[in-house]
Amino acid sequence: MKFIIGIGGVTNGGKTTLTNSLLKTLPNCCVVHQDDFFKKPDQIEVGEDGFRQWDVISALDMEAMVNTVKGWQENPVKFARSHGVSLSPEAEESEKGTHILIIEGFLIYNYKPLIDAFDKCYYIDIPREECKRRRSTRSYTVPDPPGLFDGHVWPMFLKHRNEMERNCDSLEYLDGTTSTEAIYNNVYESIQNSLLNKS
C-alpha cells in the first residue's frame, strides 16, 4: 500500500519539526521538501514593491517537484534506497508492506497537479504576530530584507490560504501554537487510523 501525507501551512508554523518527528517513527517513510525546489535567486522575479517574490508558486520548480513525487509513486523501494531510507523486510518486496511519503511545504495545496496525490492533508496555522516573531529568528539561504514579512510574506500567505481553501475540501487544521509533542501525537494517531481504514 502507498500512502501520501501532506504537511502544509504557514511559514514557521512547524512543518519541518513535525515532519522530522514523523520520519523517525513512521515505517518505510520518505520525504519531499518543497523548499528544495526553490529556483536560484537570480531567477526570482522582483515585484513592483521592490521585493524578490519568493512566496509565490512561480518561485519554485513545481514540475521537478511533481516528477520527484511520481518517482516515488512508480518505485518507492528504489526511491527509499536512493535517499538512504531503510525499509522493513516486507516493504523491501516492492508491492508488499506499507510505503509512506510525506510532502512538506508552504504551498503544497496551491498547485493543482499535486493536490490529487494526497491521502491526508494537514495544515498548520499560527497567528501573524507569532509567525513574525519566529520568522525574525530564522536565517534562510537568502536573508529576509527589512519589511519583507509585512510587505510580501504575510500578504502572499493570506492570498494563498484563500486559494487553497477553494482547492481542497479535506484539510485537517493543526494549531501550531500548541506543543510540538501535542501536535505530533495528534497527527500520529490520525495517520494510524487512516492507515487502518485504507488497509
Ligand SMILES: Nc1ncnc2c1ncn2[C@@H]1O[C@H](COP(=O)(O)OP(=O)(O)OP(=O)(O)O)[C@@H](O)[C@H]1O
Ligand atoms: N509547536 C511549536 N511551538 C513553538 N515553536 C515551534 C513549534 N514548532 C516549531 N517551532 C519553532 O518554530 C520555528 C520554525 O519551525 P519549522 O522550521 O519546523 O517551521 P516550518 O513551517 O518548516 O518553516 P519554513 O517553512 O519557513 O521553513 C523553529 O524555530 C521551531 O523551533
Ligand SMILES: NC(=O)c1ccc[n+]([C@@H]2O[C@H](CO)[C@@H](O)[C@H]2O)c1
Ligand atoms: N530556501 C530558500 O532558498 C529560501 C530563500 C528565500 C526565502 N525563503 C522562504 O522560505 C519560506 C518557505 O519555507 C518562504 O516564506 C520564503 O520566503 C526560502
